[in-house]
Amino acid sequence: MPISVLVVDDHLLFRRGVIGILKTVEDIEVVGEASNGEEAIRVVKQLQPDVLIMDLCMPVMSGIEVIRHFQDLAVATRVLILTVNEEERSLYEAVKYGAQGYVIKSIDPDDLVNAIRRVAAGEAVIPSNLAIKMMLEITNLESSAASLIESLTSREIEVLRELGMGLSNRDIARRLYISENTVRNHVRNILDKLHMSNRVQAAAYAVREGIVKGNENL
Known part of the structure; x- marks a missing residue:
């Protein structure tokens, strides 16, 4: 079965660009899209995708708030954060509340596809340049x-x-x-x-x- 993916981003052009890339990949199926965090939660409950690709900075409800809500949802959806935000605190918060991966929007399309596959398989995906910063944050927890x-x-x-x-x-x-x-x-x-x-x-x-x-x- 292909990996089912939900793409969430408040910028329509970027969101459709990601969807266009993923539609060319045989083992990935985009099952839905959303433009804000509140809508993302509603669609996840309905479709229960394997992977949720989501920005952190969104209107109505942020990506961090969505991840925190996931703790109360009986779904197996894994979260891959796709964002321009490289702040240490944002990375720490995303991982703390359950995100399985964190990649930057400048990522190569092939690397994004690989990240989706790894997250779907239950692996963690953290860019090497951010991993040490995240480790330092978590070790203080x-x-x-x-x-x-x-x-x-x-x-x-x-x-x-x-x-x-x-x-x-x-x-x-x-x-x-x-x-x-x-x-x-x-x-x-x-x-x-x-x-x-x-x-x-x-x-x-x-x-x-x-x-x-x-x-x-x-």
Whole structure:
């Protein structure tokens, strides 16, 4: 099945441009579009797309507010932020509330398509030039997860270490000689045990707790 995508941006020309690019990709299907955050939530409830591509700065309701509302929605839609805003705080807030990816509007079309595929597969997509800034923000976040490391199995700690190095599920599977499906199951268990919403937060935790050295992330 193709990856179903909802495109949300208040600039019609840009929104239609993104849709035009995605319509040429065989494994991606644009199922809808919206011009503001409030409309995005309504359409997500109706269509439940695999991936929501969304700007942060929008009228009526911002992208951050939409992501926060997702915590109360029983949908599996993953969020990829596509924005011109490179402010550290905006990145931190987007990831904190559950965004799986964050890319800049100047991104190459092929890289955007790849980002959509990775987010749909449950991977995190953070530009390398912003990753360290985001890590610094998240490491300052007060967390009770430090005492939860004991709840992880030895294999889960190995997977967490690879997450901290920024590796994809495929790379982790190859390095640990296990299947990608097994990696996904381990990542899900890690997030549940550490009470985290996405793998980016888990990667930051791995760095903060010394499971992997900070300079190995990128």
